[in-house]
Amino acid sequence: MFHSLLLCVSVANACAIIESRNLGASTLTVRTRVAPSPTGDPHVGTAYTALFNYCVARHAGGQFILRIEDTDVARSNPQSQAAILESLRWLGLEWDEGPDVGGPHGPYQQSLRSETYRTYAAQLLEQGHAFRCFCTPERLEQLRSAQQRAGVRPGYDGRCLELSPAEAETLRANSTPFVVRMRVPREGICVVNDLLRGRIEIGWETVDMQVLLKQDGMPTYHLANVVDDRLMEITHVIRGEEWISSAPKHILLYNYFGWPVPALCHLPLLRNPDKSKLSKRRNPTSILYYRRMGYLPEALVNYLGLMAWSMPDGEEKFTLAQMAGKFDLKRISLGGPVFDIKKLTWLNGRWLRENLSDEEFAERVQEWALNRDYLMRIVPLVKSRVSLLSELGPLTAFFLSGDLNLNPKDFDDKKMSRDVICKAFAQVLAGLDELVTWNKEAITAVLKQSADAFQFKLRDFLRPFYVAVAGSTTSTPLFDSMEILGRDLCRVRLRRALELLQTARPATTDAEVD
Protein backbone atom coordinates (compact mmCIF):
# COMPACT_ATOMS: atom_id res chain seq x y z
CA MET A 1 0.00 0.00 0.00
CA PHE A 2 1.08 3.56 -0.34
CA HIS A 3 2.29 5.82 2.28
CA SER A 4 3.19 9.25 1.28
CA LEU A 5 5.87 11.35 2.72
CA LEU A 6 6.44 14.97 2.58
CA LEU A 7 9.27 15.62 0.28
CA CYS A 8 11.54 18.37 -0.57
CA VAL A 9 11.30 21.77 0.93
CA SER A 10 13.67 23.26 -1.52
CA VAL A 11 13.52 26.93 -0.89
CA ALA A 12 16.02 27.88 -3.48
CA ASN A 13 16.37 31.49 -4.53
CA ALA A 14 13.06 32.63 -3.06
CA CYS A 15 11.21 30.08 -5.08
CA ALA A 16 9.40 27.74 -2.72
CA ILE A 17 8.60 24.45 -4.29
CA ILE A 18 6.85 22.25 -1.86
CA GLU A 19 5.74 18.88 -2.91
CA SER A 20 3.82 16.05 -1.42
CA ARG A 21 4.83 12.74 -2.79
CA ASN A 22 3.47 9.29 -2.46
CA LEU A 23 6.28 6.95 -1.75
CA GLY A 24 6.18 3.26 -2.34
CA ALA A 25 5.87 0.39 0.04
CA SER A 26 5.37 1.04 3.68
CA THR A 27 4.55 -1.15 6.59
CA LEU A 28 2.09 1.28 8.07
CA THR A 29 -1.44 0.07 8.60
CA VAL A 30 -3.84 1.79 6.28
CA ARG A 31 -6.10 4.15 8.15
CA THR A 32 -8.78 6.22 6.49
CA ARG A 33 -11.48 8.46 7.82
CA VAL A 34 -14.66 10.21 6.97
CA ALA A 35 -15.15 13.53 8.64
CA PRO A 36 -18.67 14.87 8.28
CA SER A 37 -19.77 18.21 9.56
CA PRO A 38 -22.97 17.90 11.64
CA THR A 39 -24.79 20.83 10.10
CA GLY A 40 -27.81 19.28 8.52
CA ASP A 41 -29.41 16.08 7.38
CA PRO A 42 -27.04 13.18 6.69
CA HIS A 43 -26.01 13.68 3.10
CA VAL A 44 -25.61 10.95 0.48
CA GLY A 45 -22.34 12.62 -0.46
CA THR A 46 -21.07 11.86 3.02
CA ALA A 47 -22.07 8.24 2.59
CA TYR A 48 -20.35 8.15 -0.80
CA THR A 49 -17.09 9.48 0.61
CA ALA A 50 -17.43 7.21 3.61
CA LEU A 51 -17.93 4.22 1.33
CA PHE A 52 -14.68 4.76 -0.55
CA ASN A 53 -12.76 5.38 2.65
CA TYR A 54 -14.31 2.28 4.14
CA CYS A 55 -13.37 0.16 1.16
CA VAL A 56 -9.78 1.37 1.05
CA ALA A 57 -9.36 0.56 4.73
CA ARG A 58 -11.13 -2.80 4.62
CA HIS A 59 -9.41 -3.92 1.46
CA ALA A 60 -6.05 -3.32 3.06
CA GLY A 61 -7.06 -4.79 6.38
CA GLY A 62 -6.73 -1.38 7.96
CA GLN A 63 -9.01 0.83 9.99
CA PHE A 64 -11.78 3.20 9.11
CA ILE A 65 -12.39 6.13 11.43
CA LEU A 66 -15.33 8.44 11.87
CA ARG A 67 -14.58 11.93 13.05
CA ILE A 68 -17.01 14.74 13.61
CA GLU A 69 -15.91 18.11 12.29
CA ASP A 70 -18.02 20.42 14.40
CA THR A 71 -15.75 23.41 14.67
CA ASP A 72 -18.45 25.65 13.25
CA VAL A 73 -20.21 26.28 16.53
CA ALA A 74 -23.06 28.24 14.99
CA ARG A 75 -24.09 25.57 12.52
CA SER A 76 -23.24 22.31 14.21
CA ASN A 77 -25.87 20.57 16.26
CA PRO A 78 -26.14 17.30 18.14
CA GLN A 79 -29.29 16.10 16.38
CA SER A 80 -27.50 16.27 13.07
CA GLN A 81 -24.55 14.42 14.51
CA ALA A 82 -26.78 11.67 15.86
CA ALA A 83 -28.57 11.37 12.53
CA ILE A 84 -25.28 11.09 10.65
CA LEU A 85 -24.00 8.30 12.86
CA GLU A 86 -27.29 6.49 12.63
CA SER A 87 -27.48 6.80 8.86
CA LEU A 88 -23.96 5.62 8.20
CA ARG A 89 -24.46 2.70 10.51
CA TRP A 90 -27.76 1.93 8.79
CA LEU A 91 -25.81 1.67 5.57
CA GLY A 92 -23.47 -0.81 7.19
CA LEU A 93 -20.42 1.44 7.05
CA GLU A 94 -19.13 0.42 10.44
CA TRP A 95 -16.21 2.40 11.81
CA ASP A 96 -13.44 1.12 14.03
CA GLU A 97 -13.00 4.33 15.93
CA GLY A 98 -15.43 7.18 16.39
CA PRO A 99 -17.22 9.43 18.83
CA ASP A 100 -19.59 6.71 19.97
CA VAL A 101 -17.28 3.69 19.92
CA GLY A 102 -14.20 5.46 21.17
CA GLY A 103 -10.67 4.46 20.27
CA PRO A 104 -7.07 5.21 21.15
CA HIS A 105 -6.95 8.60 19.43
CA GLY A 106 -10.03 10.26 20.81
CA PRO A 107 -11.96 12.31 21.30
CA TYR A 108 -13.31 11.97 17.78
CA GLN A 109 -15.24 15.17 17.92
CA GLN A 110 -13.31 18.28 17.10
CA SER A 111 -15.17 20.61 19.41
CA LEU A 112 -13.71 18.56 22.25
CA ARG A 113 -10.18 19.00 21.02
CA SER A 114 -9.76 22.79 20.98
CA GLU A 115 -6.89 22.67 23.45
CA THR A 116 -4.94 20.49 21.07
CA TYR A 117 -5.44 22.82 18.14
CA ARG A 118 -4.51 25.80 20.26
CA THR A 119 -1.27 24.14 21.22
CA TYR A 120 -0.35 23.50 17.62
CA ALA A 121 -1.40 26.97 16.58
CA ALA A 122 0.82 28.35 19.31
CA GLN A 123 3.67 26.30 17.94
CA LEU A 124 3.20 27.74 14.48
CA LEU A 125 3.02 31.20 15.95
CA GLU A 126 6.21 30.67 17.85
CA GLN A 127 8.02 29.37 14.82
CA GLY A 128 6.82 32.24 12.70
CA HIS A 129 4.75 30.05 10.39
CA ALA A 130 1.61 31.82 11.51
CA PHE A 131 0.72 35.28 12.76
CA ARG A 132 -2.00 37.01 14.71
CA CYS A 133 -4.39 39.01 12.61
CA PHE A 134 -6.34 41.78 14.30
CA CYS A 135 -8.26 42.88 11.24
CA THR A 136 -11.98 43.23 11.76
CA PRO A 137 -14.46 41.31 9.64
CA GLU A 138 -15.63 44.69 8.35
CA ARG A 139 -12.18 45.56 7.07
CA LEU A 140 -11.85 42.18 5.45
CA GLU A 141 -15.19 42.63 3.81
CA GLN A 142 -14.17 46.02 2.46
CA LEU A 143 -10.87 44.62 1.31
CA ARG A 144 -12.60 41.83 -0.54
CA SER A 145 -15.07 44.02 -2.31
CA ALA A 146 -12.34 46.51 -3.24
CA GLN A 147 -10.29 43.67 -4.66
CA GLN A 148 -13.24 42.39 -6.57
CA ARG A 149 -13.96 45.79 -7.99
CA ALA A 150 -10.35 46.15 -9.03
CA GLY A 151 -10.51 42.73 -10.63
CA VAL A 152 -7.78 41.44 -8.37
CA ARG A 153 -7.71 38.04 -6.78
CA PRO A 154 -9.39 38.34 -3.39
CA GLY A 155 -7.29 37.40 -0.41
CA TYR A 156 -5.75 38.69 2.75
CA ASP A 157 -3.40 41.57 2.05
CA GLY A 158 -0.92 40.73 4.80
CA ARG A 159 -1.44 43.89 6.78
CA CYS A 160 -0.99 42.28 10.20
CA LEU A 161 2.13 40.59 8.94
CA GLU A 162 3.76 43.97 9.07
CA LEU A 163 2.87 44.66 12.66
CA SER A 164 5.94 45.00 14.85
CA PRO A 165 6.10 42.66 17.84
CA ALA A 166 5.54 45.67 20.08
CA GLU A 167 2.42 46.72 18.17
CA ALA A 168 1.06 43.22 18.28
CA GLU A 169 1.69 43.06 22.01
CA THR A 170 -0.14 46.31 22.60
CA LEU A 171 -3.15 45.09 20.67
CA ARG A 172 -3.15 41.87 22.64
CA ALA A 173 -2.78 43.71 25.91
CA ASN A 174 -5.88 45.69 24.99
CA SER A 175 -7.54 42.33 24.36
CA THR A 176 -8.24 43.21 20.76
CA PRO A 177 -9.87 40.16 19.21
CA PHE A 178 -7.68 38.34 16.74
CA VAL A 179 -7.45 35.26 14.58
CA VAL A 180 -4.39 33.23 13.70
CA ARG A 181 -3.49 33.08 10.04
CA MET A 182 -0.95 30.93 8.33
CA ARG A 183 1.96 32.35 6.46
CA VAL A 184 2.02 31.33 2.81
CA PRO A 185 4.86 31.69 0.31
CA ARG A 186 4.14 34.35 -2.23
CA GLU A 187 5.74 32.65 -5.18
CA GLY A 188 6.69 29.25 -6.39
CA ILE A 189 4.43 26.31 -6.81
CA CYS A 190 2.96 23.61 -4.70
CA VAL A 191 2.80 20.16 -6.21
CA VAL A 192 -0.09 18.09 -5.02
CA ASN A 193 0.32 14.43 -5.86
CA ASP A 194 -3.14 13.02 -6.15
CA LEU A 195 -3.50 9.26 -6.19
CA LEU A 196 -5.98 9.50 -9.04
CA ARG A 197 -4.96 12.60 -10.94
CA GLY A 198 -1.23 12.51 -10.58
CA ARG A 199 0.66 15.72 -10.34
CA ILE A 200 -1.33 18.88 -9.79
CA GLU A 201 0.54 22.16 -9.74
CA ILE A 202 -0.87 25.11 -7.90
CA GLY A 203 0.87 28.45 -7.67
CA TRP A 204 1.39 29.75 -4.15
CA GLU A 205 0.24 33.17 -5.20
CA THR A 206 -3.26 31.73 -5.57
CA VAL A 207 -3.26 30.44 -2.00
CA ASP A 208 -4.71 32.75 0.62
CA MET A 209 -3.26 33.28 4.08
CA GLN A 210 -5.94 31.18 5.63
CA VAL A 211 -7.30 31.64 9.09
CA LEU A 212 -6.27 28.70 11.24
CA LEU A 213 -7.77 29.71 14.53
CA LYS A 214 -10.99 31.67 14.57
CA GLN A 215 -11.78 34.46 16.95
CA ASP A 216 -13.84 32.09 19.07
CA GLY A 217 -10.76 29.95 19.58
CA MET A 218 -12.01 27.16 17.34
CA PRO A 219 -9.80 25.96 14.52
CA THR A 220 -10.85 26.11 10.91
CA TYR A 221 -11.07 22.93 8.88
CA HIS A 222 -7.58 23.42 7.54
CA LEU A 223 -5.81 23.31 10.89
CA ALA A 224 -8.08 20.79 12.55
CA ASN A 225 -7.98 18.37 9.68
CA VAL A 226 -4.20 18.34 9.45
CA VAL A 227 -3.65 18.05 13.18
CA ASP A 228 -6.23 15.33 13.59
CA ASP A 229 -5.15 13.32 10.58
CA ARG A 230 -1.66 13.34 12.00
CA LEU A 231 -2.69 12.49 15.54
CA MET A 232 -5.11 9.84 14.37
CA GLU A 233 -2.45 8.37 12.09
CA ILE A 234 -4.49 8.69 8.95
CA THR A 235 -2.53 7.35 5.99
CA HIS A 236 -4.96 8.13 3.16
CA VAL A 237 -7.02 11.28 2.91
CA ILE A 238 -9.85 10.48 0.53
CA ARG A 239 -12.26 13.31 0.14
CA GLY A 240 -14.29 15.29 -2.39
CA GLU A 241 -12.79 17.09 -5.34
CA GLU A 242 -13.88 20.38 -3.85
CA TRP A 243 -10.82 20.17 -1.60
CA ILE A 244 -8.19 20.14 -4.32
CA SER A 245 -7.63 23.86 -4.24
CA SER A 246 -7.01 23.92 -0.51
CA ALA A 247 -4.63 20.97 -0.56
CA PRO A 248 -1.60 23.30 -0.76
CA LYS A 249 -2.56 24.81 2.58
CA HIS A 250 -2.66 21.39 4.12
CA ILE A 251 0.61 20.31 2.58
CA LEU A 252 2.18 23.50 3.82
CA LEU A 253 0.93 22.84 7.34
CA TYR A 254 2.31 19.31 7.34
CA ASN A 255 5.52 20.83 6.16
CA TYR A 256 5.58 23.45 8.92
CA PHE A 257 4.99 20.78 11.51
CA GLY A 258 7.57 18.50 9.97
CA TRP A 259 5.06 15.72 9.43
CA PRO A 260 4.72 13.37 6.46
CA VAL A 261 1.80 14.15 4.18
CA PRO A 262 -0.77 11.36 3.91
CA ALA A 263 -1.66 10.04 0.48
CA LEU A 264 -4.16 12.43 -1.06
CA CYS A 265 -7.04 11.32 -3.20
CA HIS A 266 -9.84 13.53 -4.45
CA LEU A 267 -13.04 11.85 -5.53
CA PRO A 268 -15.28 13.24 -8.25
CA LEU A 269 -18.34 14.97 -6.86
CA LEU A 270 -21.83 13.51 -7.08
CA ARG A 271 -23.95 15.60 -9.44
CA ASN A 272 -27.52 16.68 -9.99
CA PRO A 273 -29.02 15.79 -13.38
CA ASP A 274 -27.92 19.24 -14.59
CA LYS A 275 -24.34 18.31 -13.61
CA SER A 276 -24.03 20.77 -10.77
CA LYS A 277 -22.82 19.54 -7.39
CA LEU A 278 -25.53 17.44 -5.79
CA SER A 279 -27.81 19.72 -3.81
CA LYS A 280 -30.99 19.32 -1.90
CA ARG A 281 -32.78 22.01 -3.87
CA ARG A 282 -32.68 19.88 -6.97
CA ASN A 283 -32.51 16.38 -5.58
CA PRO A 284 -33.25 14.62 -2.35
CA THR A 285 -29.85 14.42 -0.70
CA SER A 286 -30.73 13.16 2.73
CA ILE A 287 -30.07 9.53 3.54
CA LEU A 288 -33.12 9.75 5.75
CA TYR A 289 -35.22 10.46 2.69
CA TYR A 290 -34.05 7.33 0.93
CA ARG A 291 -34.73 5.26 3.99
CA ARG A 292 -38.19 6.68 4.36
CA MET A 293 -38.89 6.09 0.67
CA GLY A 294 -38.21 2.43 1.22
CA TYR A 295 -34.79 2.00 -0.28
CA LEU A 296 -32.80 -0.78 1.32
CA PRO A 297 -29.45 0.16 2.80
CA GLU A 298 -27.87 -2.63 0.72
CA ALA A 299 -29.20 -1.07 -2.45
CA LEU A 300 -28.23 2.47 -1.60
CA VAL A 301 -24.71 1.56 -0.67
CA ASN A 302 -24.49 -0.65 -3.77
CA TYR A 303 -25.66 2.21 -5.96
CA LEU A 304 -23.17 4.59 -4.38
CA GLY A 305 -20.52 2.04 -5.30
CA LEU A 306 -21.62 2.38 -8.92
CA MET A 307 -20.91 6.08 -8.79
CA ALA A 308 -17.46 6.59 -10.31
CA TRP A 309 -16.52 2.99 -9.63
CA SER A 310 -17.10 -0.37 -11.24
CA MET A 311 -16.44 -3.97 -10.35
CA PRO A 312 -13.63 -5.55 -12.41
CA ASP A 313 -16.10 -8.04 -13.90
CA GLY A 314 -18.70 -5.39 -14.58
CA GLU A 315 -21.21 -6.83 -12.14
CA GLU A 316 -23.60 -4.13 -11.02
CA LYS A 317 -25.14 -5.78 -8.02
CA PHE A 318 -22.78 -6.35 -5.13
CA THR A 319 -22.59 -6.20 -1.39
CA LEU A 320 -20.46 -3.87 0.63
CA ALA A 321 -18.19 -6.77 1.55
CA GLN A 322 -17.79 -7.76 -2.10
CA MET A 323 -16.95 -4.22 -3.02
CA ALA A 324 -14.40 -3.90 -0.25
CA GLY A 325 -12.89 -7.23 -1.28
CA LYS A 326 -12.40 -6.19 -4.90
CA PHE A 327 -11.73 -2.57 -4.22
CA ASP A 328 -9.11 -0.74 -6.20
CA LEU A 329 -8.76 3.00 -6.26
CA LYS A 330 -7.48 2.78 -9.82
CA ARG A 331 -10.92 1.80 -11.05
CA ILE A 332 -12.38 5.16 -10.13
CA SER A 333 -13.41 7.19 -13.16
CA LEU A 334 -13.03 10.91 -12.82
CA GLY A 335 -16.05 12.36 -14.56
CA GLY A 336 -18.59 13.59 -12.03
CA PRO A 337 -21.37 10.98 -11.87
CA VAL A 338 -24.99 12.07 -11.98
CA PHE A 339 -27.00 10.56 -9.16
CA ASP A 340 -29.77 8.81 -11.09
CA ILE A 341 -32.70 7.92 -8.87
CA LYS A 342 -34.28 5.77 -11.58
CA LYS A 343 -31.34 3.43 -11.69
CA LEU A 344 -31.12 3.38 -7.92
CA THR A 345 -34.77 2.39 -7.83
CA TRP A 346 -34.21 -0.41 -10.34
CA LEU A 347 -31.33 -1.68 -8.26
CA ASN A 348 -33.42 -1.50 -5.11
CA GLY A 349 -36.06 -3.59 -6.85
CA ARG A 350 -33.49 -6.24 -7.59
CA TRP A 351 -32.39 -6.35 -3.95
CA LEU A 352 -35.96 -6.55 -2.80
CA ARG A 353 -36.88 -9.35 -5.19
CA GLU A 354 -33.71 -11.32 -5.38
CA ASN A 355 -32.32 -11.17 -1.89
CA LEU A 356 -35.17 -11.29 0.57
CA SER A 357 -37.19 -14.32 1.56
CA ASP A 358 -40.85 -13.67 2.27
CA GLU A 359 -40.04 -13.64 5.96
CA GLU A 360 -37.23 -11.18 5.50
CA PHE A 361 -39.37 -9.01 3.29
CA ALA A 362 -42.03 -8.88 5.97
CA GLU A 363 -39.43 -7.97 8.56
CA ARG A 364 -38.14 -5.16 6.39
CA VAL A 365 -41.62 -3.75 5.97
CA GLN A 366 -42.07 -3.74 9.70
CA GLU A 367 -38.73 -2.08 10.29
CA TRP A 368 -39.47 0.42 7.59
CA ALA A 369 -42.81 1.86 8.68
CA LEU A 370 -44.98 -0.60 10.49
CA ASN A 371 -42.86 -0.24 13.55
CA ARG A 372 -44.08 0.93 16.90
CA ASP A 373 -42.31 4.29 16.90
CA TYR A 374 -43.73 5.38 13.59
CA LEU A 375 -47.19 4.10 14.31
CA MET A 376 -47.23 5.85 17.66
CA ARG A 377 -46.65 9.16 15.97
CA ILE A 378 -49.50 8.61 13.57
CA VAL A 379 -52.08 7.10 15.90
CA PRO A 380 -52.84 10.31 17.82
CA LEU A 381 -53.69 11.94 14.52
CA VAL A 382 -56.02 9.23 13.25
CA LYS A 383 -57.77 7.86 16.30
CA SER A 384 -60.30 10.67 16.48
CA ARG A 385 -60.99 10.46 12.76
CA VAL A 386 -62.03 6.86 12.31
CA SER A 387 -64.93 4.71 13.35
CA LEU A 388 -63.48 1.59 11.81
CA LEU A 389 -59.94 0.33 11.81
CA SER A 390 -60.36 -0.32 8.13
CA GLU A 391 -60.55 3.41 7.52
CA LEU A 392 -56.91 3.57 8.42
CA GLY A 393 -55.75 2.50 4.98
CA PRO A 394 -56.92 5.43 2.93
CA LEU A 395 -56.37 7.91 5.75
CA THR A 396 -52.74 7.01 6.33
CA ALA A 397 -51.72 5.90 2.84
CA PHE A 398 -49.69 9.02 2.31
CA PHE A 399 -47.57 8.20 5.35
CA LEU A 400 -46.52 5.00 3.62
CA SER A 401 -46.09 6.40 0.15
CA GLY A 402 -43.41 8.09 -1.86
CA ASP A 403 -44.80 9.75 -4.93
CA LEU A 404 -48.50 10.55 -4.64
CA ASN A 405 -49.44 10.29 -8.34
CA LEU A 406 -51.65 13.30 -8.42
CA ASN A 407 -53.57 14.87 -11.21
CA PRO A 408 -53.64 18.62 -11.89
CA LYS A 409 -57.39 18.52 -11.43
CA ASP A 410 -56.91 17.45 -7.83
CA PHE A 411 -55.76 20.98 -7.15
CA ASP A 412 -58.79 22.72 -8.63
CA ASP A 413 -59.99 25.14 -6.03
CA LYS A 414 -62.74 27.69 -5.90
CA LYS A 415 -60.70 30.28 -4.08
CA MET A 416 -57.19 29.81 -5.45
CA SER A 417 -56.24 29.79 -9.10
CA ARG A 418 -53.52 27.47 -10.31
CA ASP A 419 -51.28 30.39 -10.80
CA VAL A 420 -51.62 31.51 -7.21
CA ILE A 421 -51.21 27.96 -5.96
CA CYS A 422 -47.94 27.70 -7.85
CA LYS A 423 -46.67 30.92 -6.37
CA ALA A 424 -47.72 29.80 -2.91
CA PHE A 425 -45.94 26.47 -3.31
CA ALA A 426 -42.80 28.18 -4.48
CA GLN A 427 -42.79 30.60 -1.59
CA VAL A 428 -43.48 27.96 1.03
CA LEU A 429 -40.88 25.67 -0.48
CA ALA A 430 -38.29 28.40 -0.06
CA GLY A 431 -39.49 29.11 3.46
CA LEU A 432 -39.29 25.49 4.50
CA ASP A 433 -35.76 25.20 3.17
CA GLU A 434 -34.69 28.01 5.46
CA LEU A 435 -35.90 26.22 8.56
CA VAL A 436 -33.15 25.22 10.93
CA THR A 437 -35.21 22.71 12.83
CA TRP A 438 -38.01 20.74 11.28
CA ASN A 439 -40.90 20.70 13.67
CA LYS A 440 -44.57 21.53 13.81
CA GLU A 441 -44.08 25.02 15.25
CA ALA A 442 -41.59 26.07 12.62
CA ILE A 443 -43.67 24.61 9.81
CA THR A 444 -46.76 26.34 11.12
CA ALA A 445 -44.96 29.66 11.19
CA VAL A 446 -43.90 29.36 7.56
CA LEU A 447 -47.38 28.47 6.33
CA LYS A 448 -49.09 31.15 8.38
CA GLN A 449 -46.70 33.77 7.19
CA SER A 450 -47.30 32.82 3.59
CA ALA A 451 -51.05 32.77 4.05
CA ASP A 452 -50.81 36.32 5.36
CA ALA A 453 -48.58 37.37 2.53
CA PHE A 454 -51.07 36.02 0.04
CA GLN A 455 -53.94 37.48 2.02
CA PHE A 456 -55.77 34.23 2.43
CA LYS A 457 -57.44 32.76 5.44
CA LEU A 458 -55.24 29.97 6.65
CA ARG A 459 -57.82 27.25 6.00
CA ASP A 460 -58.28 28.38 2.41
CA PHE A 461 -54.59 28.76 1.85
CA LEU A 462 -53.80 25.33 3.21
CA ARG A 463 -56.14 23.35 0.99
CA PRO A 464 -53.76 22.84 -1.93
CA PHE A 465 -51.02 21.98 0.52
CA TYR A 466 -53.12 19.17 1.89
CA VAL A 467 -53.45 17.85 -1.62
CA ALA A 468 -49.77 18.14 -2.41
CA VAL A 469 -48.54 16.62 0.82
CA ALA A 470 -51.30 14.19 1.79
CA GLY A 471 -53.00 13.65 -1.54
CA SER A 472 -56.37 14.86 -0.33
CA THR A 473 -58.05 17.53 1.74
CA THR A 474 -59.52 14.76 3.82
CA SER A 475 -56.53 14.12 5.96
CA THR A 476 -54.79 14.26 9.27
CA PRO A 477 -53.70 17.75 10.35
CA LEU A 478 -51.23 19.21 7.90
CA PHE A 479 -48.55 20.55 10.20
CA ASP A 480 -48.32 17.37 12.25
CA SER A 481 -48.31 15.30 9.11
CA MET A 482 -45.54 17.35 7.60
CA GLU A 483 -43.46 17.07 10.71
CA ILE A 484 -43.82 13.31 10.66
CA LEU A 485 -43.13 13.01 6.94
CA GLY A 486 -39.93 14.95 7.26
CA ARG A 487 -38.44 17.77 5.31
CA ASP A 488 -37.22 15.88 2.29
CA LEU A 489 -40.42 14.06 1.57
CA CYS A 490 -42.43 17.26 1.97
CA ARG A 491 -40.04 19.13 -0.24
CA VAL A 492 -40.23 16.49 -2.92
CA ARG A 493 -44.01 16.34 -2.84
CA LEU A 494 -44.44 20.09 -2.97
CA ARG A 495 -41.92 20.40 -5.74
CA ARG A 496 -43.58 17.64 -7.71
CA ALA A 497 -46.98 19.26 -7.25
CA LEU A 498 -45.54 22.53 -8.43
CA GLU A 499 -44.05 20.93 -11.52
CA LEU A 500 -47.30 19.13 -12.20
CA LEU A 501 -49.28 22.36 -12.14
CA GLN A 502 -46.73 24.25 -14.13
CA THR A 503 -46.54 21.76 -16.94
CA ALA A 504 -50.31 21.43 -16.97
CA ARG A 505 -50.57 25.19 -17.31
CA PRO A 506 -53.68 25.53 -19.47
CA ALA A 507 -56.08 24.98 -16.62
CA THR A 508 -59.53 26.50 -16.80
CA THR A 509 -58.96 29.85 -18.44
CA ASP A 510 -56.76 29.64 -21.51
CA ALA A 511 -57.11 26.07 -22.63
CA GLU A 512 -57.50 27.12 -26.25
CA VAL A 513 -54.54 29.43 -26.42
CA ASP A 514 -52.21 26.93 -27.94
Place this chain on the structure above:
RNA sequence: GGCGCUAUCGUCUAGGGGUUAGGACGUGAGAUUCUCAAUCUCAAAACCCGGGUUCGAUUCCCGGUAGCGCUACCA
Protein backbone atom coordinates in the same frame (compact mmCIF):
# COMPACT_ATOMS: atom_id res chain seq x y z
C1' G B 1 -12.64 37.29 -13.54
C1' G B 2 -8.48 34.07 -11.42
C1' C B 3 -6.83 29.11 -10.19
C1' G B 4 -7.81 23.98 -10.61
C1' C B 5 -10.29 19.40 -12.08
C1' U B 6 -12.94 16.75 -15.84
C1' A B 7 -14.72 15.14 -20.91
C1' U B 8 -17.29 7.41 -24.35
C1' C B 9 -24.92 6.51 -25.85
C1' G B 10 -30.01 11.07 -22.33
C1' U B 11 -27.74 8.68 -17.51
C1' C B 12 -24.01 5.08 -14.84
C1' U B 13 -19.91 2.93 -17.03
C1' A B 14 -16.25 -0.99 -19.77
C1' G B 15 -12.43 -0.60 -23.06
C1' G B 16 -8.25 0.98 -25.35
C1' G B 17 -2.97 2.95 -30.99
C1' G B 18 -6.01 -1.19 -35.69
C1' U B 19 -12.82 -3.46 -31.97
C1' U B 20 -19.21 -4.46 -35.69
C1' A B 21 -16.65 0.70 -29.30
C1' G B 22 -19.21 -3.82 -24.77
C1' G B 23 -22.72 -3.88 -20.50
C1' A B 24 -26.53 -1.51 -17.33
C1' C B 25 -30.61 2.23 -16.30
C1' G B 26 -34.09 4.78 -19.02
C1' U B 27 -36.80 4.89 -23.91
C1' G B 28 -39.43 2.18 -28.14
C1' A B 29 -41.24 -2.56 -30.22
C1' G B 30 -42.38 -7.63 -29.43
C1' A B 31 -42.92 -12.29 -26.36
C1' U B 32 -44.94 -14.20 -21.83
C1' U B 33 -48.74 -13.39 -18.15
C1' C B 34 -56.14 -13.12 -15.80
C1' U B 35 -54.43 -7.28 -15.02
C1' C B 36 -50.11 -4.89 -13.43
C1' A B 37 -45.31 -5.68 -12.23
C1' A B 38 -41.32 -9.06 -12.92
C1' U B 39 -38.89 -11.83 -16.78
C1' C B 40 -37.11 -12.66 -21.94
C1' U B 41 -36.00 -10.89 -27.11
C1' C B 42 -35.07 -7.03 -30.41
C1' A B 43 -34.24 -1.77 -31.66
C1' A B 44 -32.66 3.37 -31.53
C1' A B 45 -28.63 5.76 -28.92
C1' A B 46 -21.82 7.69 -27.60
C1' C B 47 -15.77 8.27 -28.20
C1' C B 48 -16.69 17.38 -27.52
C1' C B 49 -13.79 20.22 -31.46
C1' G B 50 -8.99 21.42 -33.84
C1' G B 51 -3.93 20.49 -34.38
C1' G B 52 0.31 17.24 -33.51
C1' U B 53 2.83 12.17 -32.82
C1' U B 54 2.01 7.68 -35.78
C1' C B 55 1.40 3.45 -41.29
C1' G B 56 -3.00 4.21 -38.23
C1' A B 57 -5.97 7.80 -33.33
C1' U B 58 -11.75 7.62 -29.81
C1' U B 59 -7.26 6.01 -27.03
C1' C B 60 -0.93 9.51 -26.33
C1' C B 61 0.55 15.10 -26.42
C1' C B 62 -0.87 20.31 -27.05
C1' G B 63 -4.61 24.01 -27.76
C1' G B 64 -9.76 25.33 -27.84
C1' U B 65 -14.58 24.64 -26.04
C1' A B 66 -17.88 23.08 -22.46
C1' G B 67 -19.20 21.36 -17.62
C1' C B 68 -17.93 21.42 -12.65
C1' G B 69 -15.27 22.94 -8.22
C1' C B 70 -12.66 26.53 -5.26
C1' U B 71 -12.02 31.70 -4.66
C1' A B 72 -15.04 32.73 4.13
C1' C B 73 -13.16 33.87 11.06
C1' C B 74 -18.28 27.04 6.36
C1' A B 75 -16.81 22.56 5.92
